[in-house]
Amino acid sequence: MQAIATKLKGRRGDSVLFEDVGFSLSRGQALVITGPNGSGKSTLLRLLAGLLAADSGRFLLTGDDGAVLPVPDFAHYLGHRNAMKRELRVAENLAFWKSFHASDSGEGLSVDAAIDAVGLTGVAHLPFGYLSAGQQRRIALARLLVAARPLWLLDEPTAALDKRSDQLFADLVGDHLKKGGLAIAATHQPLGLHNIQSLELSGVHRAASSSGESWT
Amino acid sequence: MQAIATKLKGRRGDSVLFEDVGFSLSRGQALVITGPNGSGKSTLLRLLAGLLAADSGRFLLTGDDGAVLPVPDFAHYLGHRNAMKRELRVAENLAFWKSFHASDSGEGLSVDAAIDAVGLTGVAHLPFGYLSAGQQRRIALARLLVAARPLWLLDEPTAALDKRSDQLFADLVGDHLKKGGLAIAATHQPLGLHNIQSLELSGVHRAASSSGESWT
């Protein structure tokens, strides 16, 4: 399985945030995207997830046999927000995502096992809204575990996490990579991962292409 | 001016988050609260701000003449959220807070000066919603500058800030302390401040008091 991006160009409104972004990841590798505030890290991740259309360039996920795989079915996206309902219990939230995600790409942990894995044993029956910011983020990470998908797209996964949880997170990603997964993460903080590629976005934006001035 | 806390006890629902928390700050001093996720940092700050009632213990702010000052009028509270309206321009937002806060405790910077001070010269006329996460946080910090208040209560003030802005923030707090202010901040990241006390919350919670069992 490989994830290959070629010459990606991302735009927000009138300005090109990045251009000519390319990388190639294979099983067991991770990519860390860094850059100052507003440099386009989140934009790049949403683009990889298919939530935004790239201005040009392409991002392909190919299976071990070379077949092109649809990213939405083989990738987990974790955004700035946690995708959990405050009203529902933690276990209900995770159970929902487990059945929602469990379309093709194999098995994941059980809900309880995932909660254990993020070190929050015992919160299963609490409404999600009762948790602290860091605990909420960790439950959001547990979503990645309940349904196994090879590619993880993580946007500031460690926001609001304390030191210990940072380590826990590093272990989770490490495990995922060891099992042959891929990970792409945007972050300001060092993730404590080894064996990673990194991509630095400059934060210097150019106005949209000179020939055809942008419309928006 | 002194801020003195004695034997504060904070509870969320059934569990006591901290007990016997005490400290004493005088002009020019800062307190940094650390602790793992869910240990009660935010709870403690909200309690100091008067947004939550303490289970027991007291927090007093006394003037230089020993008189007890009402915390709400002499403290700035900066929470996880920025307290700015996305629809309004940055200048409008800050002008509103300037006139809202400017009750008793003296003068503050002008709106433009405050924006300059957080290094965002030129954004005054932009709608707040246009800014990136880090820029928004910096404007939220500017609110503390437009109305001068001696005590700053900061909850993860540097969340979403990049490295350079972290330094800027440290300078701001340093200035504030030098002018005789007090600051109490909860954070996971080192703030780059010197001459600070620190308070570590353990994150080990106890069930509510054995004698009078809690009801909530």
Next chain:
Amino acid sequence: MMSHEAFVFVSYASTAVTLAGLLIGILLDGRARRAELAELEAQGVRRRSGPARGAGS
């Protein structure tokens, strides 16, 4: 009640007023936009796709 002529007159007059209002609104809007653009350019904000090419601005 009003005479029939009055109805005709009111119809034509209100049509004229509405259309003229629309026209004036659009003209004023255009003016305001141009003024904003000029103000921004005076502040040194440039479109970074090169020098602002005239037409209309």
Next chain:
Amino acid sequence: MSDTTASQGWFTSLANPTRFLALSGRILPYLATAAVVSLLVGLYMSFAAPEDYQQGITVRIMFIHVPAAWLAMMCYSVMAIASIGTLVWRHPLADVAAKTALPIGAAFTFLSLLTGSLWGRPMWGTWWVWDARLTSVFVLFLMYLGLMALHRAMDDPARAARPAAVLTLVGFINIPIIKFSVDWWNTLHQPASVMRLDGPTIHPSMLYPLLVMAVAYTLIFFTLHLMAMRNEILRRRVQAMRRQAAQAIGAGGARP
């Protein structure tokens, strides 16, 4: 996701905003002149036309009522076509066209309602009835206003474009309802007498002024629309420059 590239039609490269501004700037004077001339001719002809033996002088309201009603529908059709452009080619000019047509369409719809009421009072003895045609035009008016509110409520035009286009297309159902309401339900209102498959049934002395006025209204519409589109492009340019300013400041970073 096999291909994230936005499809770029040929006119993406052809028509950039600057070129559009230049081109429209050249066309506008001619268009405006033609509109004014035809309006003057139309007004002259409509007052020279003979009075109707049934309706008396009020028949003159027809010359401004009917074109307004036609334009109200045409304007929505223009918006619907533009919406298809937005959805299929994703061309921002289509979105600009759809958005700026709204207030103009609303104005023509308002005029058709107003002049209709003013005609209805002497003819039918009431300002307003809830019959199928009148009501469907009123619904059209509401849809214009709703879409205007929708655009006003969004802070980012680029994001508003596609959802608004979808809604515009869904609302297009109303246009055939307006057109054929007189045939489907028997109502107080006149059935079609000009735009019929078997040719107009109206007397030429009234038909010609009506047609000239219709042409004049159409020219007025296109003139105003073009002007509004130019404004909108400038508005977006200002907005874009403001955003760029924000980003430039972000990149500039903290105080030294």
Next chain:
Amino acid sequence: MMALLKRDLAIATRSGGAAMLGVLFFLAVVAVIPFGIGPDLNLLARIGPAILWIGALLASLLGLDRLFQADREDGSLDMLVMQDWFSLVLTVFVKSLAHWLATGLPLVLAAPLLGLLMNMSATATGAVMLTLLVGTPAISFIGAVGAAVAVVLPRGGLLVSILILPLAIPILIFGVSASYAAVTDPDPFLPPFMILSAIALFFAALGPVAAAAALKGAAD
């Protein structure tokens, strides 16, 4: 998809009860009309079906704006939109269905009680229930389009109702006329009812597709 249905229903019943509000509002609308009309029982019975329908229409519009907005605020919407086109349409369909089950169905069940208040005959009440049973899902489905458009808005609220009301008018017209046809003798009940059903089916097909298109377009 069953999971989605279950989740949405759980949220609707847990946090504040959308169902209850709809019924309450329905009651309030129907209860004030007699104040206007006065105690003329015949007149009340005559306009009863219309009032019930109008009340139901307004009641099902309430809360419709949250259909996707809530998912957007907490980030779930990203996962929904990430799906392929067909699954997304299905998702919208299921969410609209959940909205109907939580909001529309209780209205149908409350109709007999209100029919009693309005002094309506049993036939009329039955007819109103039947037409509501067919018509309210149509409102939810076409409402999904408005809700999808509202996703890009800072605050949807009223706007969704404004955008949807004109589109819902055909449902109202045929719903009411079928209800009347059931009681007044010469008019046959079936033709308007069939048209209503056709509209409902049409909207059930159109709504999710259009809403999905709007959602895809709104992603940012």
Next chain:
Amino acid sequence: MMALLKRDLAIATRSGGAAMLGVLFFLAVVAVIPFGIGPDLNLLARIGPAILWIGALLASLLGLDRLFQADREDGSLDMLVMQDWFSLVLTVFVKSLAHWLATGLPLVLAAPLLGLLMNMSATATGAVMLTLLVGTPAISFIGAVGAAVAVVLPRGGLLVSILILPLAIPILIFGVSASYAAVTDPDPFLPPFMILSAIALFFAALGPVAAAAALKGAAD
């Protein structure tokens, strides 16, 4: 406090114009009624005042839930609640007032137009305007209580309307009956109107205090 009023009005008029939305919704609701009732002008004129009042009630209720929720979501609410008791009550009063100015007042001004559409007489229209002028502020003030309670709820939204609707029903009833009393001969206009005014004053006093208490209690 003027700053707060100005800010809230600026937000209401800027982002999509709450004012315009309220009026549009009002228009849409009233336009839908004849589709249900049928085009009978006499009947329309008779139920006109009730319809106008229902429309106005709905238009001012919807969107009321955002009164404090928006402030909570962006964190401003903490600063408001941190004030002393008296300032907090004043703050709530000012915010309710801003809500009325942005939402209620435009409804009052739009009423005559709708009266025309509903074929109402000039007297009836005038009476409806007058009662709306007195009644809609009462809705905003009492609505503040619901909005304050909604702040603690995960997803306030609908619940506000549930809480407030029962309290708003007296306003509706006296508003409607005063409007009718103005046109039907034997009934005197003043008694119900005085009751309506009394309710409005009572709510203007009670609402802010109760809402402030709820906000203080809700802080977490």
